[in-house]
Amino acid sequence: MNNKAHTPLFHVSRRAALPWYGAWGIRAAALIIALLACALITNLITGLNPLEVYATIWQGSFGSARRTWVLFQNIAMLLCVSLAITPAFRMRCWNLGGDGQMLIGCLATTACMILLGGKLPNGVVILCMFVSSVLAGAIWAAIPAFFKAKWNTNETLFTLMMNYIATQLVAYYIIIWEVPKGAGKIGIINQSTQAGWLPQIGSYKYLLNILIVAVVCVLMYVYLNYSKHGYEIAVVGESERTARYVGIKVDRVIIRTMFLSGAVCGLAGMLLVGGTEHTLTTTITSGRGFTAVMVSWLAKFNPIWMILTSFLLVFLERGAGQIATSFGLSASYADILTGLILFFIIGSEFFINYQIKFRHAAGKED
């Protein structure tokens, strides 16, 4: 064994603040490297040359007017859930229950459509859908919030379990409402009357959803950055003790913020069922509650940046989906590419916060 003095090879230290363009430069570099890696892996699996890989991804997202609309609809939905969970995240409350809160919103919307559709004027049905879905989502989120505020119950697991309870509840009602009996699914609701379907703007099926989410995005940005509530959320997130010290009622803020979180999730559920899908399944949310965590975190919990990060993730998903279809691969290929890109971006944060200095060989080289 060579026991002689070895100085460590390199030394890691925390950076002083990096200017914003430096930080985003590093993130962009990580993204480019990640895209290269994706192309390489796709190339290995499919033999597609890298340029064609990108072309296919592009095709999958912007290949036709319909695809472009679907892309933006998907972005809008993902962005909406991401916006919803962001206030909770700013408060360091790890709400992993976006999926469940959205699903409950979907369930409430479906209930209104099925039970009230045709019995009340359409405008009233839609109003009921809105109120009930928002309330359902809000309450679904407020339950774990209550226990967190009161006894500091772990919200990560609580919200996670609430997802599954929501799924089972939906499964229950699907069987109750199944059409036809024994089919195990609901099918398109009010196909003939279109009762409870959100109105279309002109011939654009998805435009209304996109516009609503855009408004929510701006409102959320203002709420978080300029309102007194937003400031309270930030203080509670940084330090509960400080918040108590300045007289902020922490438990109230936790419940209020999660309530808001759930309400926006519920809204997302209504847009999904009432606006585009017009049906209910247990997997209708397609895991957006989890993807939203990453959208929100990648954007550093900033609603405006989240437009970009949700675009990135949906773009990749659609693109990878396109690769999968054209080469007969499993649709899960998208998850692999998404995961891969996330690893690179997550890793790149290190280079934003730390710097590595290599030492000059101080000891003698043998």
Place this chain on the structure above:
Amino acid sequence: MFDFVSFIPRAIMQGIPLLYGSTGETLTEKSGNLNLGIPGIMYVGAISGVMGAFFYETRVGAANMKGFLAVAIPLCCCLLGSFLMGLLYCFLTVSLRANQNVTGLALTTFGVGFGNFFGGSLIKLSGSSVPAIVLSGTSSYFRKTLPVSGSTGWFGKVFLSYGFLAYLAVLIALVAAFILKRTRVGLHLRAVGESPNTADAAGINVSRYKYVATCAGSMIAGLGGLYYIMDYTSGIWSSDAFGDRGWLAIALVIFTVWRPNVGVLASFLFGGLYILHMYIPSGMNLAIKELYKMAPYVVTIVVLVLSSMRNRRENQPPASLGLPYFREER
């Protein structure tokens, strides 16, 4: 009359993957890493084992398989796959000090995608007409039980009717509990999870402990995936079949207050709750069965709330859980 003799073995078989997962996650969390990637890791463990078994089985044919290789190949593939996932998690969270929640979720996205993608590809390769891979040859070796189990009545059914991986799960949990409580390595690991600063100042290599515990934890969790495919489902892989068991395994860690030995019984209990809906007579009312399926989640929540209300010092998570460690933090 509730049929315990058939219920208990099925509950235990449901519980074994959870036991693997929660033992692995407990070790991981004891080092201060909250690995939300466990669900993904269990998928990767399962599919890696399936791939190994698939290629061996198709290469030599189910009839010519050697017992040792039939077990060893999937086992090694599974361990390797889940080890690499653990390594990736460690590299990002320990070496690069990334956010543990986000890394874990990304790992789960990746792992589930990885499992379903390669599962789907294998289904295509095998040219099967149903969307599933059937590895009955390999599975028969994993499911081998003691020859006496059939002839010992209810005792044999309840205690002796399992494949070796089931006993291994209990053994690993008990060994893990012993290591944590009674050995120096366990003491050091607990110190790393409680206060990495202190452990570091005491001359413990914090990064190494985190790496080793997390990778070992991942490998153990991966075995849970392998058990599920090779034993529980008799060697049949289909997409998303593993379901949400990974998340339940994480919940089980809190349920057992970070004690793998408690996990043995707790996981069987959870396994029982998981299949309870099949044993509650509900006649033709299919809908109500969906509500019974909530049982494990509701119980988890109840336990979560109760344990947070009691709030005892010994029952708290490791103090540095979820936080990255950087020695020169000022």
Place this chain on the structure above:
Amino acid sequence: MSLDNKTAAVEMRNITKRFGPVLANDRVWLDIYRGEILALLGENGSGKTTLMNMLSGIYFPDEGSISIDGKEVVIRSPKDAFDLGIGMIHQHFKLVDVLTAAENIVLGLDGKLDLKAASKKIREICDAYGFEVDPDQKIYDMSVSQKQTVEIVKVLYRGADILILDEPTAVLTPQETDRLFAVLRNMRDAGKAIVIITHKMHEVESLSDRVAILRHGQFIGDMPTRKTNAQEMTNMMVGHAVKLNIDRPEPVNPKKRIEVRDLTVRSIDGILKLDNVSFDAFSGEILGIAGISGCGQKELLEAIAGLQPVEGGSITYIEDDGSREELIGKDPLSIAEMGVSLSFVPEDRLGMGLVGNMDLADNMMLRSFRKGHSLFTDRRTPKELAEAVVQDLEVSTPGISTPVRRLSGGNVQKVLVGREISSAPTVLLTAYAVRGLDINSSYTIYDLINKQKAEGVAVIYVGEDLDVLLELADRILVLCGGKVSGIVPGCGASKRDVGLMMTKLGGKLDE
């Protein structure tokens, strides 16, 4: 004993260490000898702790070399340091709360885990030096001085013969300090090399054989303690002559402002923290609170500020016109809404008083953001306040949009105190207002507090340095185990008496 013909146990040569842009140590030379107590003296931020951390393997020097007994070594980790016989007792104890004393002591060692044998060896060490440690006691059940004892035993257990203690007396009573010093002298006589980091002059004088002084990361000089004096050492530390006494103007027109009667507080675990505490605080007066740390000071201040649930008793706020308001049962918000202007500088500055990740301007808003009926926050006023505080208190910061956690300890405290006095309080509560601050910053804070006193504010000052308390406070309330041990005038009380009152109700000796 002549020092000249001894070989140095440790030679540090040209040690340099940077943290980002900050030069923490700049080509420092230092020798440490066996059979000697070396006092390493310097202001906060002068690099004492950093230097010693490099010796104990926490940090690795950017440049320079370290030799032990004449042989050059590389210390990459605390383990390397232990192997070389170097042990450090950190200011913030490096103990795991949920483990027992014995488990903590054997932490990091190799071999089979045998706690029985370890306990036996621990008892032997305790007997040899006169410590009292229960090996099976959990750390979270221990007092601060017990924890420190565990730390020292831990180092001795590893056979260290070069001991470094980082501000070991900061949390001890005078009596405990005396006991610690006796132990250290024992160890020195047993041939161990001892380094004590401190900035308390009288400790240097009473304990050390030699003193080495650092300033701004540079080695200024060393000398035998008996050949120097406090004034000279202070000048070397600060770089220019400073006066050591604190002003204490007579209180002007004192009126009763706060009346505390039979205050009883229990912690969440059910432990009695305050037991029938009664006292008055007057406007224009500084009421000092003395006591061993953890004797109820924190609970007392937090109870007045509305942050601590109270079991019994009353806290009454008396306005100039004689009207009385009960404070118990109110939270900080409702106290403020009652029109009681109460400011509180808590002990934990970045964990409670300020938000480390927010910038100066946002931190200024903490108290006042609710003002007005708008849904939105007013950003301009806090910005102006931040600028004013930076200017008036000479806060050194790159700008008001710098997160406060990037500021040095003294500047953080100036920001906090600046905000708290900006609201023109009638009552000012401060807890350990100068802990960890260098001399210059400390005096800035004393001046600010005295200014508040002159403006008629009732100041309650919880302190740990008895010398300062005796010079600054008009009256001193001594707490002992949650009870009032006595109230003495600041002028004329002796340190010894106050120290005795801290450890024993009433402060009377048994003899």
